[in-house]
Amino acid sequence: MHEYYGVHFEKMRNGWVYREWAPAAKQLFLMGDFNWWDRESHPMRRNHRGDWEIFLPFEDYKHTFVHESKIKVRVIGANDTSLDRIPAYIRRVIQDEVTHDFAGQLWFESAPFSWSDHAFLLHEAAAMPLIYEAHVGMALEDEKVGTYREFEELILPRIKAGGYNAIQLMAVMEHPYYGSFGYHVSNYFAPTSRFGTPEELKSLVNAAHGMGIAVIMDIVHSHAVKNVNEGLNEFDGSEHQYFHPGDRGYHEGWDSKLFDYGKWEVQQFLLSNIRYWMEEFHFDGFRFDGATSMLYHHHGHTDFGSADKYFDEGVDDDALLYFQLANTLIHQFNGEAISIAEEVSGMPGLCRKVKDGGIGFDYRLAMGIPDFWIKTLKHKQDEEWDLFELWHELTNRPRKEKSIAYAESHDQALVGDKSIAFWLMDKEMYYSMTVLEQNLVVDRGVALHKMIRMITLSLGGEGYLTFIGNEFGHPEWVDFPRLGNEWSYKHARRQWSLVDDPLLRYQQLDLWDKVMIQLAKDHQLLAAAPAQQLYLDPDKKILAYERGNLIFVFSFHPTESFFGFPIRMPKSGTYRIFLDSDEKIYGGFARLDKSVAYKTDKDQMVSLYVPNRVVMVMEREK
Structure with a gap:
């Protein structure tokens, strides 16, 4: 409907048409810089659907109905008010720096915007x-x-x-x-x-x-x-x-x-x-x-x-x-x-x-x-x-x-x-x-x-x-x-x-x-599929889970670190830490050694050093 309502140039008629849906209104008038803000000189006509319309021939308005000029529509409402309104489908609105009032602004592109995003993949x-x-x-x-x-x-x-x-x-x-x-x-x-x-x-x-x-x-x-x-x-x-x-x-x-x-x-x-x-x-x-x-x-x-x-x-x-x-x-x-x-x-x-x-x-x-x-x-x-x-x-x-x-x-x-x-x-x-x-x-x-x-x-x-x-x-x-x-x-x-x-x-x-x-x-x-919990200890504040073939181990404990902490892995094998929040570059204390390999035992358990307030991300060696 934005191609029907609002202000549009119609080539077949060689002029601008402005349409507004206002079914209960008693009368609409288009006004703006183009008619020196005359509040009655440009009445609009209503159809049976409650649409109001006015046509401005190009030859008559080519020097006044122009890019960046301001417009409003005066509405005589069902409640007998007479108010200057901004067209509902207007494409641009500006605010006066002195009065702070808002008005619609005609915005006629001299040429269509040149998009170069045709190869973009979403x-x-x-x-x-x-x-x-x-x-x-x-x-x-x-x-x-x-x-x-x-x-x-x-x-x-x-x-x-x-x-x-x-x-x-x-x-x-x-x-x-x-x-x-x-x-x-x-x-x-x-x-x-x-x-x-x-x-x-x-x-x-x-x-x-x-x-x-x-x-x-x-x-x-x-x-x-x-x-x-x-x-x-x-x-x-x-x-x-x-x-x-x-x-x-x-x-x-x-x-x-x-x-x-x-x-x-x-x-x-x-x-x-x-x-x-x-x-x-x-x-x-x-x-x-x-x-x-x-x-x-x-x-x-x-x-x-x-x-x-x-x-x-x-x-x-x-x-x-x-x-x-x-x-x-x-x-x-x-x-x-x-x-x-x-x-x-x-x-x-x-x-x-x-x-x-x-x-x-x-x-x-x-x-x-x-x-x-x-x-x-x-x-x-x-x-x-x-x-x-x-x-x-x-x-x-x-x-x-x-x-x-x-x-x-x-x-x-x-x-x-x-x-x-x-x-x-x-x-x-x-x-x-x-x-x-x-x-x-x-x-x-x-x-x-x-x-x-x-x-x-x-x-x-x-x-x-x-x-x-x-x-x-x-x-x-x-x-x-x-x-x-x-x-x-x-x-x-x-x-x-x-x-x-x-x-x-x-x-x-x-x-x-x-x-x-x-x-x-x-x-x-x-x-990846939702995470699968591997371990949760409410007292030690340790949580471990697997998602996307990665193992996440969190310790929210405020003070204690744990040595040889047992956590059962989803598969047997050798696991390594490849990212942890305790690295110096991320503002940590470098308490973890990423060169250490953690091998599962017969029960698929690994024994980890888990410092306090740390997350470590582990991956199974292929």
């Missing part, structure tokens, strides 16, 4: 996504809003060097409030102009594809900004055009509007939005924000203690159908496209194919894992860590439905919370991250940071995600400019100078992350 990322979640605006170290161009030139090479095969881009769709992290969307077909032009976004995606990196869009179809001036709310003067009327159309927790997925015009709007981003910008898939909120009338605010809660109580059948339609469209457009649900209830069938009665997603985010880590770090001493609970949390997922594991995402980094590194080391990160001195708090934090990431990656799912900067233990939180912080950008950025400094321990964490990601790729670890 297969690796689709089969085993290693996702780098990023926000273009806060990706730079400078205290400002970053751009698509700067992200392409400065950040993409870092992501490539890190080994990640997919980027999950946040805040792509236009949103009036920068501090919303992009989750209060106003203009669904407009890439945010804060970061640059549509062509610069295309260039970013094209460059990522040239590096072999897929680009997934964080798409927000779960709710919309309630603003009347910038968004869709009460566009035609009614409260039920795009959204449910009354309380059902408002999300109290998010202070935003909720779509009516049962209305076919809304389905068309949202499905067209999906195709638009894939077709125009070559996005390789989507992470659907707030899927749980969409699937249930109660938005997930209940205890999913029984199977009845998944299907018999509060399920929004219209939203469920919408997801099936959306996933069908995504995979018909690109058979290898990636579709991810931010879904916390664990509804069965979410990641089953539509033809099999499922909802059609490829992956769900394992949202319980970061919650588990934060609760553990906040409320338990190291001696109290429960390895049975840890194993359950990291392995409890539906068989034949894929999950993306992560220790922390943007949610855990927001102001009011802390990153895992900050939970572990807190103020010591300001004074004691140098490699030139030793600090017990930092030693503990660095050790556990590495272990938490490795066990989450290797045990928690069929994909993995990290948030920009957290791979090297970025300190502090994310806080966008707002009145409460005097509109500061200090915390809405990433301090790359920390990881670039060889005298700081951030570089050690970054090297660990790189080797961990490479391990997963080299051994196709996340494409």
Whole structure:
């Protein structure tokens, strides 16, 4: 529908046509720079479907209806209001630097963007996504809003060097409030102009594809900004055009509007939005924000203690159908496209194919894992860590439905919370991250940071995600400019100078992350069957398991190391350590000797030296 609604040049008629769906409105007028903002000179005509249309002949408007000029539509609504609105299908929206008002902007490309990504193959990322979640605006170290161009030139090479095969881009769709992290969307077909032009976004995606990196869009179809001036709310003067009327159309927790997925015009709007981003910008898939909120009338605010809660109580059948339609469209457009649900209830069938009665997603985010880590770090001493609970949390997922594991995402980094590194080391990160001195708090934090990431990656799912900067233990939180912080950008950025400094321990964490990601790729670890537990000792805090023909041995004990520790291997033979977190290069103490061969005895047991707070990865000699 994005090729029908909005502003388009029609060659057959030799002019521009603008169409808008506003069934309850009493009258629409197109206005802008082209008619000196005359509010009545260009009335639109309505058809029987509630579509309004106006045609502007090329010869009459070729000098005024031009690239980069601004437009709005004046709507006389069903409630007799007269408001200047931004066209719903507009491709670009800009904000006036003086008045701070938003307006639609005509964007006529002089020539189609020259894509060079025809040879890009999505297969690796689709089969085993290693996702780098990023926000273009806060990706730079400078205290400002970053751009698509700067992200392409400065950040993409870092992501490539890190080994990640997919980027999950946040805040792509236009949103009036920068501090919303992009989750209060106003203009669904407009890439945010804060970061640059549509062509610069295309260039970013094209460059990522040239590096072999897929680009997934964080798409927000779960709710919309309630603003009347910038968004869709009460566009035609009614409260039920795009959204449910009354309380059902408002999300109290998010202070935003909720779509009516049962209305076919809304389905068309949202499905067209999906195709638009894939077709125009070559996005390789989507992470659907707030899927749980969409699937249930109660938005997930209940205890999913029984199977009845998944299907018999509060399920929004219209939203469920919408997801099936959306996933069908995504995979018909690109058979290898990636579709991810931010879904916390664990509804069965979410990641089953539509033809099999499922909802059609490829992956769900394992949202319980970061919650588990934060609760553990906040409320338990190291001696109290429960390895049975840890194993359950990291392995409890539906068989034949894929999950993306992560220790922390943007949610855990927001102001009011802390990153895992900050939970572990807190103020010591300001004074004691140098490699030139030793600090017990930092030693503990660095050790556990590495272990938490490795066990989450290797045990928690069929994909993995990290948030920009957290791979090297970025300190502090994310806080966008707002009145409460005097509109500061200090915390809405990433301090790359920390990881670039060889005298700081951030570089050690970054090297660990790189080797961990490479391990997963080299051994196709996340494409392997779920892990098989080999050993678990709740008192000694030792856990061992096998996945992808690799043996992982973790010791979470805070103080004790163990000599001659017996662990039964899955096969007889000789085993060697080929990676361990205690190596000096990763900020460890070099207590393990990788030259030692561990031979199984008649009971397939090996005797290991297991230092405290270490993970070792072993492999059987062939």
